[in-house]
Amino acid sequence: MIPVESESTSKEGTKIVYVSKENLFAYMKERKDEGYDILLMVTGIDYKDHLEVVYHLLSTSTGNRLIVKTKTDGEVDSVVPLWAGANWHERETWDLVGIKFKGHPNLKRILLAEGWVGHPLRKDYPLDKKQYVNLKENGEDYVSYDPREGY
Amino acid sequence: MSDSILLTTLDEAMRWGKGKSLWPFTFGLACCAIEMMSAMGSDYDWARFGADVFRDSPRHADLMIVSGTVTKKMAPRIRRLYDQMAFPKYVISMGACASAGGPYVRGYSVVDGVDQVVPVDVYVFGCPPRPEALISALKQLQDGIVSGKVKH
Amino acid sequence: MEDKVIEVNFGPQHPSTHGVLRIKVKLDGEIIMDAYPVIGYLHRNAEKLSEMGAYPKALIYIDRLDYVASLNNELGYVLSAEKLMDAQVPERAQWIRMMLVELNRIASHLVWLGTHGLDMGMLTPYFYCWRERERILRIFDEITGSRLLYNYFAIGGVYSDITPKAIDMIKEFLSDFGSKLEEIQAIFAKNYIYVKRTRDVGKLSLEDALSYGVTGPLLRASGKKWDLRKNQPYLYYDQVNFDIPVRQEGDVYARFQVRIEEMRQSIKIAQQVISKIPEGEFYNKKFSKPMLVRLKGTGDSYVPTESPKGEYGVYLVGDGSTIPYRVRIRSPSFANLSALPIMLKGYKIADLTATVSSLDPVFGEVDR
Numbered sequence: 001m002i003p004v005e006s007e008s009t010s011k012e013g014t015k016i017v018y019v020s021k022e023n024l025f026a027y028m029k030e031r032k033d034e035g036y037d038i039l040l041m042v043t044g045i046d047y048k049d050h051l052e053v054v055y056h057l058l059s060t061s062t063g064n065r066l067i068v069k070t071k072t073d074g075e076v077d078s079v080v081p082l083w084a085g086a087n088w089h090e091r092e093t094w095d096l097v098g099i100k101f102k103g104h105p106n107l108k109r110i111l112l113a114e115g116w117v118g119h120p121l122r123k124d125y126p127l128d129k130k131q132y133v134n135l136k137e138n139g140e141d142y143v144s145y146d147p148r149e150g151y
Numbered sequence: 152m153s154d155s156i157l158l159t160t161l162d163e164a165m166r167w168g169k170g171k172s173l174w175p176f177t178f179g180l181a182c183c184a185i186e187m188m189s190a191m192g193s194d195y196d197w198a199r200f201g202a203d204v205f206r207d208s209p210r211h212a213d214l215m216i217v218s219g220t221v222t223k224k225m226a227p228r229i230r231r232l233y234d235q236m237a238f239p240k241y242v243i244s245m246g247a248c249a250s251a252g253g254p255y256v257r258g259y260s261v262v263d264g265v266d267q268v269v270p271v272d273v274y275v276f277g278c279p280p281r282p283e284a285l286i287s288a289l290k291q292l293q294d295g296i297v298s299g300k301v302k303h
Numbered sequence: 304m305e306d307k308v309i310e311v312n313f314g315p316q317h318p319s320t321h322g323v324l325r326i327k328v329k330l331d332g333e334i335i336m337d338a339y340p341v342i343g344y345l346h347r348n349a350e351k352l353s354e355m356g357a358y359p360k361a362l363i364y365i366d367r368l369d370y371v372a373s374l375n376n377e378l379g380y381v382l383s384a385e386k387l388m389d390a391q392v393p394e395r396a397q398w399i400r401m402m403l404v405e406l407n408r409i410a411s412h413l414v415w416l417g418t419h420g421l422d423m424g425m426l427t428p429y430f431y432c433w434r435e436r437e438r439i440l441r442i443f444d445e446i447t448g449s450r451l452l453y454n455y456f457a458i459g460g461v462y463s464d465i466t467p468k469a470i471d472m473i474k475e476f477l478s479d480f481g482s483k484l485e486e487i488q489a490i491f492a493k494n495y496i497y498v499k500r501t502r503d504v505g506k507l508s509l510e511d512a513l514s515y516g517v518t519g520p521l522l523r524a525s526g527k528k529w530d531l532r533k534n535q536p537y538l539y540y541d542q543v544n545f546d547i548p549v550r551q552e553g554d555v556y557a558r559f560q561v562r563i564e565e566m567r568q569s570i571k572i573a574q575q576v577i578s579k580i581p582e583g584e585f586y587n588k589k590f591s592k593p594m595l596v597r598l599k600g601t602g603d604s605y606v607p608t609e610s611p612k613g614e615y616g617v618y619l620v621g622d623g624s625t626i627p628y629r630v631r632i633r634s635p636s637f638a639n640l641s642a643l644p645i646m647l648k649g650y651k652i653a654d655l656t657a658t659v660s661s662l663d664p665v666f667g668e669v670d671r
Contacts, residue, residue, distance in 0.1 A: 011604035038513055060529050228316065258352055
């Protein structure tokens with residue numbers, strides 16, 4: 001058994017488990033073997049002084065749900081080896097919240113254009129500083145702050 | 152010479168022809184695309200107004216209906232598609248998002264108005280506009296082309 | 304001739320991408336070796352913008368996620384928000400929600416069916432499907448005042464009561480939609496070319512489906528009897544009778560069959576619901592309109608619902624203020640689309656449009 005830091009319950013009655021980020025992968029592997037066969041989503045939350053990664057798990061054989069939370073300063077282990085579907089969710093979390101996933105096969109931006117500066121779902125993201133996207137000759141995107149470079 | 156009866160009549164005939172044979176471009180972006188399809192569909196049937204030949208390639212089309220939110224990642228592609236269209240070409244900006252950013256105007260990756268990317272001839276308001284509104288915009292565009300107010 | 308792998312771009316503008324999907328396809332002759340979907344062309348910052356306004360204001364963006372089934376989207380959000388605020392909802396409102404959600408599921412599947420027909424080279428079913436869909440939209444127009452994006456479900460109930468005229472319209476629609484559906488199904492199922500092009504195409508095994516987090520009709524077409532309305536009932540789904548259609552094949556044709564059967568079950572549910580709607584309030588008086596912007600939420604909640612595409616829910620984190628701290632949308636299309644490469648590998652390029660459209664991706668929801 002991998003030790004958990006604390007436990008609580010969410011408002012709709014699902015069990016929440018806090019795991020330290022060193023134990024995260026081992027804990028998730030244990031849950032996967034236990035029968036949690038679907039990883040519903042990966043959420044990154046910016047709490048200003050630290051970041052938090054939230055995993056929603058579902059077992060379609062028993063119907064159990066579990067929420068796993070990990071506090072981090074910006075890097076956690078990837079769970080792609082366990083659930084292939086984590087690939088896109090982790091890429092999105094990296095793109096929008098800026099949490100790195102160690103061991104991810106292809107950690108690139110997914111929703112925003114390659115080369116975007118900053119992670120928009122961080123609380124300190126400057127919304128008034130506009131970025132513009134345009135195409136290079138070979139069809140790839142590039143991003144700049146200069147409005148004349150846009151479109 | 153340019154005022155001669157023959158040329159003005161020919162010009163008028165050309166404009167009439169351009170206005171009454173618009174070929175729209177199958178190009179859906181977001182929610183408004185569904186209403187655009189409704190306008191094409193059984194109940195509203197905008198083939199009645201002579202613009203039913205939806206083309207899948209920009210090379211064949213002469214009317215681009217920007218139906219939905221234009222994001223920064225999509226904007227250069229829209230410009231490229233517009234450049235690929237052959238003259239004469241017209242643009243209808245459908246819905247609040249395409250016209251001015253709509254509810255997403257405060258967002259970080261949304262272009263506030265497709266008129267920053269391509270020149271727009273008719274704006275349609277609504278979120279999403281009803282199919283009647285789109286048909287009315289089409290009629291306005293046709294009338295404008297026939298009367299010579301709208302240049303390509 | 305030597306073997307050479309070429310890369311072909313599909314989209315972002317293409318008549319059968321259902322929006323703005325781009326796929327980089329690696330081809331060896333006609334065989335797809337690898338596919339790499341590129342998304343984000345409709346990224347509209349729904350999560351960020353929801354964090355910038357009061358709780359009910361987020362409904363604007365939630366509506367526009369899966370724009371062919373907005374009521375299903377709203378439902379996931381208001382259920383989560385109500386849990387967050389410990390709000391009680393009157394019974395009448397819950398039954399109204401249930402009925403409209405089922406009607407919207409039919410409308411959503413009809414959009415899918417019509418565009419699926421277009422992708423497979425059939426124009427006729429598109430007109431048939433739109434004719435039926437317009438009837439549902441007229442019902443929604445009568446009830447909510449809007450055709451496509453309704454903003455009708457509120458935290459604590461619904462914004463307005465349903466009228467007797469709307470009830471009559473719904474009854475009339477439900478009475479003959481079944482036979483119309485037979486008609487539409489026959490166009491597909493009796494078409495030899497359609498069946499040939501979809502059988503054993505785009506196969507997805509159950510292990511892969513679970514591993515990729517695929518839910519909804521796709522999972523049921525791959526042989527898993529999993530429907531949240533039955534397995535983990537919300538609203539009053541435990542008080543109505545219906546079946547879950549399941550197919551074992553996991554190909555495009557199986558998904559078509561599952562969705563057609565789901566529409567039949569939705570008719571069945573709506574027919575039961577319409578006789579069960581009780582009299583009473585349609586919203587909780589504590590959550591009247593002036594109060595809505597002052598609602599406060601604490602803790603976190605995620606209520607899963609079965610949207611037409613799969614498991615949909617909104618994970619809300621509240622910090623005790625009137626503005627949600629974090630809004631995270633679990634969108635089924637996003638997870639379903641991530642399994643696309645394994646459905647394409649080894650098939651021919653001509654099967655690509657069939658497979659993509661069988662996923663029923665809606666890009667408002669994929670990119671958010």
